[in-house]
Amino acid sequence: MITVNGVTKIFGAGTSEVRAVDNVDLEVQPGEFIIILGRSGSGKSTLLGMLAGLIRPTDGIIRIKGLDINTLNDNQIAELRSQEIGFVFQFSGLIPTVTSLENVLIPTLFCPNGPGNRETALGLLKQVGVADRADAYPGTLSSGEMKRVAIARALINKPSILIADEPTGDLDIATESEIMALFRQLNSEGITIIMVTHNPDLIPCATRTYRMTQGRMAREPDSPLCQTLPGTRKEHKDQT
Amino acid sequence: MSRKMHVITLIIAGLKNRPGRNLATIFCFAFIAANIFSAQYFMAGAAGNAEKGISRMGADSIVVPAQYEVFIKGNQMGPATANGIIRVEPSNFRVSNDIMDKIRKVPGISDMSPQLFVVTQAIPELSLSPVNIYGIDPETDFTIRPWLHRPLEKTLGPNEVIVGSDIAGEPSSQISVSCQLYTIAGKLDPTQSPVDHSIFLRMDDAYALAAAEASLSPSFSPIGKGVVSAVLVKAGPEADPDMISARIQQPFPSSYIRVIGRNFALEPVSQEVSGLPNLLNMISGVVVLASLPLIALIAAMVAHERQREIGLLRAMGAKRKTIFSLVMAESLVLAAIGGIAGIGACLFTFSLLNTQALLNGALQITFVTPQLARISQMASLALLVVIAIGSISSLWPAYQSSRMSPYDAIRSDR
Numbered sequence: 001m002i003t004v005n006g007v008t009k010i011f012g013a014g015t016s017e018v019r020a021v022d023n024v025d026l027e028v029q030p031g032e033f034i035i036i037l038g039r040s041g042s043g044k045s046t047l048l049g050m051l052a053g054l055i056r057p058t059d060g061i062i063r064i065k066g067l068d069i070n071t072l073n074d075n076q077i078a079e080l081r082s083q084e085i086g087f088v089f090q091f092s093g094l095i096p097t098v099t100s101l102e103n104v105l106i107p108t109l110f111c112p113n114g115p116g117n118r119e120t121a122l123g124l125l126k127q128v129g130v131a132d133r134a135d136a137y138p139g140t141l142s143s144g145e146m147k148r149v150a151i152a153r154a155l156i157n158k159p160s161i162l163i164a165d166e167p168t169g170d171l172d173i174a175t176e177s178e179i180m181a182l183f184r185q186l187n188s189e190g191i192t193i194i195m196v197t198h199n200p201d202l203i204p205c206a207t208r209t210y211r212m213t214q215g216r217m218a219r220e221p222d223s224p225l226c227q228t229l230p231g232t233r234k235e236h237k238d239q240t
Numbered sequence: 241m242s243r244k245m246h247v248i249t250l251i252i253a254g255l256k257n258r259p260g261r262n263l264a265t266i267f268c269f270a271f272i273a274a275n276i277f278s279a280q281y282f283m284a285g286a287a288g289n290a291e292k293g294i295s296r297m298g299a300d301s302i303v304v305p306a307q308y309e310v311f312i313k314g315n316q317m318g319p320a321t322a323n324g325i326i327r328v329e330p331s332n333f334r335v336s337n338d339i340m341d342k343i344r345k346v347p348g349i350s351d352m353s354p355q356l357f358v359v360t361q362a363i364p365e366l367s368l369s370p371v372n373i374y375g376i377d378p379e380t381d382f383t384i385r386p387w388l389h390r391p392l393e394k395t396l397g398p399n400e401v402i403v404g405s406d407i408a409g410e411p412s413s414q415i416s417v418s419c420q421l422y423t424i425a426g427k428l429d430p431t432q433s434p435v436d437h438s439i440f441l442r443m444d445d446a447y448a449l450a451a452a453e454a455s456l457s458p459s460f461s462p463i464g465k466g467v468v469s470a471v472l473v474k475a476g477p478e479a480d481p482d483m484i485s486a487r488i489q490q491p492f493p494s495s496y497i498r499v500i501g502r503n504f505a506l507e508p509v510s511q512e513v514s515g516l517p518n519l520l521n522m523i524s525g526v527v528v529l530a531s532l533p534l535i536a537l538i539a540a541m542v543a544h545e546r547q548r549e550i551g552l553l554r555a556m557g558a559k560r561k562t563i564f565s566l567v568m569a570e571s572l573v574l575a576a577i578g579g580i581a582g583i584g585a586c587l588f589t590f591s592l593l594n595t596q597a598l599l600n601g602a603l604q605i606t607f608v609t610p611q612l613a614r615i616s617q618m619a620s621l622a623l624l625v626v627i628a629i630g631s632i633s634s635l636w637p638a639y640q641s642s643r644m645s646p647y648d649a650i651r652s653d654r
Contacts, residue, residue: 045651046647049647052555054554054555054645054646054647054650055645055647074559074560075559075560075561078554078557078558078559078560079557079559081555081556081557082556082557082558083557087555087556089552089555089650093548093552093650095250095253095257095549095552096257097252097253097254097256097257098249098250098253102245102249102253105244105245106245106250106553106556107556107557108244108245109244109245109247109250109558109562110553110556110557110558110559110562111557112244116244117244118244153556157557
C-alpha cells in the first residue's frame with residue numbers, strides 16, 4: 001500500500017542544512033497499524049508530511065497504491081490526498097465558525113465524486129461517539145470531542161489510509177484511551193493507520209512500531225500486549 | 241441542506257472567522273463605494289444643472305437694443321457683464337418686435353424667442369427680494385421651459401404664470417400682481433440668479449400688465465405693444481453661431497441693435513459648471529488609488545492569519561486553485577457587502593438631507609436630483625468599481641495563499 005525507499009528530506013542549505021529525514025525505508029501493507037515513536041525534532045512529523053504528499057522529499061521514492069508521488073503535480077497529489085488519505089493533526093484543526101457536522105463535510109468539497117455526504121457524516125459522528133454534538137460549534141466541544149470530530153472529518157471520503165500526527169498529544173489519559181480504542185476499531189475495519197507519537201505506552205496498539213532518532217528510523221521490538229488488545233491485527237505482525 | 245456541503249458555507253465560515261477585521265474591510269469598501277456613488281450622484285445632479293443651464297442659456301445669440309449693451313457694460317465689467325445678460329438683468333431699453341421678421345430670415349437659425357422686461361416690484365407676500373416680471377412667448381420659448389421643476393401640462397395660457405423658485409406659491413395656486421390675479425402654471429428649479437425671484441407671463445398678459453401698471457403708477461414708462469427687450473436666438477446643429485450672429489447684425493445699424501454672441505455670454509458660467517464634475521472625478525480617483533494598497537494590505541494580513549486554516553484545507557485535498565478561489569470569493573463578498581452598505585448609506589443620508597438646498601447653498605450650483613434609472617446606473621458602477629478593487633487587491637494574497645506549502649502553513653503558528 002505504501003512503499004518508502006531511501007527517503008531523505010533536507011531543510012535549508014549550507015551551514016544551516018538540517019537533515020530532518022535521513023534515508024528512511026518503510027513498507028506498509030493494507031490494514032496495518034504503524035506507530036512511529038520519537039522525540040520532538042526527530043523527523044517523524046516530516047516523514048508523515050511526506051507520506052501525505054504535503055512535503056516533497058529531497059531524495060528517495062514514496063509510492064502510495066503504486067503511484068510514485070514524486071511524479072505527480074500538486075493537483076494530482078491533492079486529488080490523491082482527498083480520495084485516499086485522511087489526516088488527523090495533533091491540534092483538532094476544526095474550523096470554529098461551522099458546526100461539527102459541517103466540519104466533517106468540508107473534505108467532500110474537494111472530492112465531489114467521493115462517497116462523503118451528510119448521511120455519511122452523521123454516521124461517522126455516531127461512530128466516533130459525538131452524534132449528539134453534530135450541530136455544536138467547535139468552541140463548545142471538549143478536547144476529546146474535537147478530536148473525535150477531527151477523526152470523523154479525516155474519514156468522510158472513506159480513505160484507505162489514516163495518517164495521524166500525535167493525535168493524543170494534548171489529551172488526558174482517559175480521552176487518549178478512548179481515541180486509541182477508536183483507532184483500533186477503525187484499523188479492525190481495514191483502514192491502514194500510520195500514527196506518530198512520543199508516547200511509548202501506545203505501542204501495544206500497533207502492528208509494528210518504529211522509532212525515529214535524528215531523522216533515521218529503526219524498527220522497535222514488538223510488544224507482547226499487541227496480540228491481546230482488541231482491534232490489533234496479529235496477521236500483519238506475522239507478515240512482517 | 242444538500243447531501244454535500246456547499247462551498248458558500250466555507251466562504252461564510254471564513255468571513256465569520258475574523259469579524260473585526262472583516263468589518264473593517266467592509267467599512268473600507270463601503271467608504272469607497274459611498275465616495276464613488278456620491279461623486280457620481282453630485283456629478284449627475286450638476287450635469288442635470290448644466291444641461292438645464294445650457295438649455296436655459298442655450299441662446300447662441302442674444303439680440304438686444306444697442307443701449308442695453310452700453311447699460312450692462314456701464315454697470316458691470318468683465319465676467320459679471322456676461323452673467324448680467326444671462327441672468328436677464330432687467331432694463332427698460334426695448335426694441336420693436338419687427339426685428340424678428342428680419343432675424344427669422346437668417347439661414348441656420350433653429351429657434352428664436354422674444355423676452356420683455358415689464359417691471360421690478362417689491363411684493364413682500366411673494367418674495368423678500370424685488371420681483372422681476374417678464375413677458376415670454378410660450379410657443380417659442382426655449383430658455384425658461386428647461387428650468388421648470390415639472391413640465392407644464394399644457395401651453396401657458398392667459399392669466400397663467402411661471403414663477404421662480406423663490407416666489408411664494410405652488411402650481412395651481414393664485415397670486416396677485418398689480419391687482420391682477422394670475423394662476424401659477426409652473427415653478428422653476430433654483431437658478432441662483434434673479435430668475436429665482438422672477439415671474440414670467442405671456443406677452444399679451446405682459447402688455448396688459450404694463451398698461452395696468454402705467455395707470456397705477458405715473459412714474460412707470462408705458463410699454464407699447466409690439467416691443468421686446470431681447471430676442472434669444474439658437475443656431476441649428478450644423479450652423480456656425482458666430483456666422484449667424486454676424487448675419488443677424490448685418491441688416492441693422494449697430495446703433496439700433498447689438499447681437500451678443502454665445503461665447504461672450506456663456507463661457508464664464510459653463511466653465512463654472514464643468515469644473516465641479518472634474519473636481520469630484522479627481523477626488524474619486526484619489527480615493528480609489530489610495531484604497532488599493534490599503535485593501536491589499538488588509539487582505540494580505542487576513543491571508544497570513546489564516547495560514548494554518550489554508551494548510552488544513554490543502555491537507556484535506558484542496559487544490560491550489562480552490563484556495564485561490566476561496567480567498568478571492570471572500571474578498572469579493574466583502575467588497576459586495578461593503579459596496580451595497582456604502583451605497584445604501586449614501587441613499588439614506590441623501591434622503592434625510594435636503595440635498596438640493598444643501599448643494600445649492602454650499603456649492604452655489606443648482607442640483608437636479610437624478611432619476612431612478614440613473615441612480616441605479618451609478619449604484620451599479622460604484623458596486624462594480626469596489627468589486628474590481630476587491631479583486632485586484634486580493635489577487636496577490638490569494639496567489640500567495642494558494643502557493644503556500646501546506647505543511648509549513650499547518651505548522652505556522654504552533
